[in-house]
Amino acid sequence: MSHSRASEDEVDRLVAAWRQERPDLDVSPLEVLSRVSRLSRHLDRARRAAFTEHDLESWEFDVLTALRRSGKPYELSPGALLRATLVTSGTMTNRIDRLTASGLVTRHPDPEDRRGVLxxxxxxxLERVDAAFVGLLRRERELLVGLGEREQRALATLLHTLLVPFDASDGGAH
Amino acid sequence: MSHSRASEDEVDRLVAAWRQERPDLDVSPLEVLSRVSRLSRHLDRARRAAFTEHDLESWEFDVLTALRRSGKPYELSPGALLRATLVTSGTMTNRIDRLTASGLVTRHPDPEDRRGVLxxxxxxxLERVDAAFVGLLRRERELLVGLGEREQRALATLLHTLLVPFDASDGGAH
DNA sequence: GGAGAATATCTCGACATCAAGATAAATTGG
DNA sequence: CCAATTTATCTTGATGTCGAGATATTCTCC
Incomplete structure (x- = not known):
């Protein structure tokens, strides 16, 4: 059985080059993980383009969606936000400052913990993030047209397996 | 047939939250693409940790490996390097400056094009990048233990399909 | 109930990246 | 063979992120 591929991607070339230069090494992990990195890189660009239509930066969207999907009253602590977005606390403080300045979020003292903020x-x-989210889904669907529904589910499952060890434990970055 | 998953990852929680908040939207693209982004994020951290053992930063490794796998005489133009690493030209100039300062690369005029540099x-x-590469492969193999050989190949193929549209065309970022 | 550890957030300085534009050389067409 | 365009690299200024440490509050447990 031959699984012929329509054409090469950059990782095919990269792996071929390594096999030439270091035939002593098994570089097969790159077939998966370099693709994940590179795809993520391309995704970032596509997302950025999608958000400019709605006057949002990617980092703004990341924070706003975390709040949006938490449900009414659309309120989370900075700590919860940094765990959701995988950034450090200093970064999150800065982001909240700027989102506050542009009127997209407000800061309130946490009534149950005087160290805390909500x-x-x-x-x-809310309006901005809902509009941007619909736009993002449309773009993402386009990126996935090469895969059938069944393949998308298979891909999601395989990625899930790789992700669990990271998300099951704590998550780092404080 | 039931594909029961061992446990949840963060994307399971994220998707469930969206389905609660926006049951009118089909958020299935997130099952794939949010996992790609988050996994890439975790990968970056793992890679960073792997490189500190060899006194290298991730960005240094990216440039050095591109040169390494190009084969003797381990020489590329800045333009080729920025296409390989998906960064902008300003970034690459800066990286080459710093790599030169730390003695890992040298700059030479291109004998065939006086605008160019090699x-x-x-x-x-060469020593550093070879050592770091072996270390990276070891770590990456650990991250993939959850998948059998067959699954890894399947995953690579699915990611390949998503990547081709990006890598087949030009690549942007100049 | 008080000391010490843990937690939550913020501050600040260093730094890598990007975007846009400058400079220089090569290529193309008339 | 010259002018216009394209290509290759570098420069500059703005900005977002990180990491380490500061501050304030809460928790633990003797």
Whole structure:
């Protein structure tokens, strides 16, 4: 059985080059993980393009969606937000500052913990993130046209397996 | 047939939350693409940790490996390097400057094009990148233990399909 | 109930990246 | 063979992120 591929991607070339230069090494892990990295890189660009239509930066979208999907009253602590977005606390403080300045979120003291703060989506923030999310899904669907429904599910499952060890434990970056 | 999953990853939680909040939307693209992004993020961290053992930063490794796998005389133009690493030209200039300062590469005029420059790996650079590459492969293999050989190939093929549209066309970022 | 550890957030300085534009050389067409 | 365009690299300024440490509050447990 031959699994002929329509054409090469950059990782095919990269792996072929390594096999030439280091035939003593098994570079097969790159077939998976270099593709993940490179695809993520391309995705970032596509996402950025999708968001400019809605006057949002990628980092803004990441924070706003975390709040949006938490449900009413669209409110989370900075700590919860940094765990959701995989950035450090200093970065999150900065992001919240800027989102506050542009009127998309507000900061409130946590009534149950005086160390804490709660970040809440404003009406404007809610509108923006909902619009941008619909646009993002449309673009993402386009990126996936090469795969059938069954293949998409298979891919999701395989990625899931790789992700569990990371997400099951704590998550780092504080 | 039931494909029961051992446990949840963060994307399972994220998708479930969206289905609760926006049952009108089909968020299935996230099952694939959010996993790609998050996995890439975790990978970056793992790679960073692997490289510190060899006194290298991730960005240094990216440039040095591109040179390494190009074969003797381990020499590429800045333009070729930026296409290989998906960064902009300003970034690449900066990287080459710093790699030159730390003695891992040298810059030479291109004998065939006086606009051009060739970046060449030094002996030190070659040693470092070879050592780091072996270390990286070891770590990456550990990250893939959850998948059998057959599954890894399937995953690579599916990712390949998504990647081709990006890599077949030009690649952007100049 | 008090000392010490843990937690939550913020501050600040260093730094890598990007985007846009500058410079220089090569290529193309008339 | 010259002008216009394209290509290759570098420069510059703005910005987002990280990492380490500061501050304030809560938790643990003796």
């Amino acid at each position: 970040v809440r989506l404003t009406t404007l923030g | 970046v060449r790996l030094t002996t030190l650079g």
